[in-house]
Amino acid sequence: MIQLQDFYREAKGRYGLRLLTGTAGLTHEFTWVHLCEDIGNVSFLRGGELVITTGLSALREHWLEDFLAALLRRRAAALILNIGKYLRESDIPKELVERAAAAHFPLFLMPWSTHISDVMQDACAQLLEQAQAEKEEERLLALLASPAPLHAGEPAVVVRGEDAAPMMSPSWLDADTAPTVVLSARQKHALDELADRSFALGRYVLARFSFGGKGIAETEQAPLRLKWRRLLNRLGLRYWLFFEPDSLLLLLELAPRGKDAAAPTSTPSLSAANVTPAALLPQLLAAVPSGISADAVHGGASRPHTALSMLPAAHREAAAACLAAQAAATPFRAFDDLGPMRLLATHPDRALLSELANEQLGVLRRYDLRHHAQLTETLRAYLQTGGSLQQTAEATFTHRNTVNYRIHKIKELTGCELQDAGERFALLFAYEIASWLSLSSRPRP
Template sequence: MAVILNKLYAQGQRMDLRLIAGGEGLNQMVSWVHMVENKEASSFLDGGELVFTTGIGLFQGSTLMDLVKSTYGHHAAGLIINIGPYIQAVDEDIILFGNEHCFPIFTVPWRIHLSEIIRQFSYMITKSDQYDQETAAAFLNAIFFPKQEEMYVVSLTRRGFQAEWAYSVVFIQVEGKKDGPTERLNEINNLLKAFLMHYYEKFMIFTHEGRLLLVLADYSETETHAIVESAMQYLGKILKPEEVLSYGVGKNTRSIRCLYKSYHQASSLQKLQAHGKVDRSLHYYSELGLYKLLLAIEDPDILEDYYEKTILPLINYDQEHGTSLYAFLQCYLETDCNAKVTAEKLYIHRNSVTYNIHKIESILHISLSSLNVKMQLFMGMLIRDFL
């Protein structure tokens, strides 16, 4: 449940809400509103709240600056100060603190009822949450029930996502989240959403089964790459040292009806990357090469059967006899079957290369002089990484 602070501020200006510091922090997401009258009460904040104070709880030894620092320290989205009998003015050092820390600080005159501002802001946050939930549900319906267009086309069109636009899915996983993984993922979701909203409009980001799904709408492939790169750079800044990021980006679709294809491409690529099956620098489905053919095969039994008839017998032989013929074959194929380079890479004699080739040919009943055979074996190795 969150709405960007800048939208609340736009609404609050109609009620004489005035920003006095921290304008660079207006792109934060506000999770809820909360009254805090002293620094002790700020310990009840969960983070992301827009805090209101009249100053009635400030007593001797506790200052407004203490309250400002405390709310900031508990990750509030901003602070609204009610100027009146308890706080007559905001000192310059508080304004300086807000600007230095990009912490939005507002004032509102006493004649304005805080209850009315709180009511309006709470309504906007609730409606934003409802919008996000319904939009996310429609996109999930498009992914998992693509043939049932009545479950998503009209709903998304009403929200400005046209059916004939091109769409791309970014499948994001953050591993290593320790305390409160669900809460941390929601926090990352809100932070990334606020960042993207500052620069882009046609997107939707939400959590699903412990991952983040980012849907980009009506962007070219070049624009999609630019958006994804900026988003990942931002994530690199906000993630904790122990958190590990992996992601996959599906191909642009022809319409919303093909969104499921981009989703499956992105999710499969992310899983391959997370398990070390492909280079971690590969993030885009369009860059996968031969792996794209494997991803297009929906029946895993086909891949299993191919693997068992090409590479598995050699792996079984290695396990039974304590040899490393599979590793040798992998190096041999990767060096374009160059015996000299293979010998140098593996630190073995050229005669050993010849011996291993004959041994592999005998085990697999093949001839490595055949280009077709070498292609089959190479594909079998890719399938082994893929499974």
């Protein structure tokens, strides 16, 4: 897709195109160029088209007003009026111009001497070239970010991550401590292909949005993508969108696109300088298909990264943050807000994590299953309250004497006196591991 402002920049000199109104909509993208003379054919538009008309039917009263209303209903991108034989500029009502301006819908005037076929052929060629380039770019980015496991016999490649941890002192940032990334051969190929295409990306985050366990139907993907792109274009951002089976990924460059980036129109509180996925969430949710409740949409964002090779790590972080948002029934979580859970969320060896949790809690779980007891729950509350019998009783809705009996039984089974700081840490850490393993393996709603 091409932004109208980019098309207009060239077309106003080459084809004599003139903008009558709708400056605020120039950041919109158009998906195709469509010549339309019959208002009845507007129903075939899918949204995002740049429409051209000579006004052949304009002899009918109010035709132009009805034509504009139909284009707005079908979410067309803009309208070019071919002025001369059937339409004169004086035929365009002031009220129509005002309505187009209010809808941020660009109206262009084009002289009769311009050949419509030239405009259509030129614009369509640009669209096809741009669409092919964007599709290949998104394919490579999606492949690089993909968490798919290695195929049998596929070699792994270690590359330098190049990200600098923000909390490290300068003396720590040497070659021995700089992060490394393990990529599959497929991911490394995608990374090399992007480098060959001179693809450059500044500081970025990756956000993942899930839709209540429902996939976005193919018929709904294009309208959703178009709405999100319009919002992001208004802010002058660089971004990439790609769908996964049950989610949508947004790769967002945090730096502004440039000094000439268009100012936001309907989102005055946002600007390219302060935008984040969390700040965009209210506007993004407004574009969710009607069949999906906004309450079922959850999002999560990775930490900021600078190296493209860190995109797989960003994907794991975004997925973990999104999962945490689902668990907490909150719209959005950032990976940096997960605290110590970040270590568990990105640890590749789930078997090892399960083993660590079982070493500490297995004996209590087995006892609870055999005796229908609640030792595991009681110990967690006891540790979280700093060893207070009274607070544990209140937290578990249990009598203090019952809690005291359970703690004695726990000490007997585990061999821990629950006084040593190391023992307490190991047990609390085991609970965190168990919580994460349960959350990350739970079927999505």
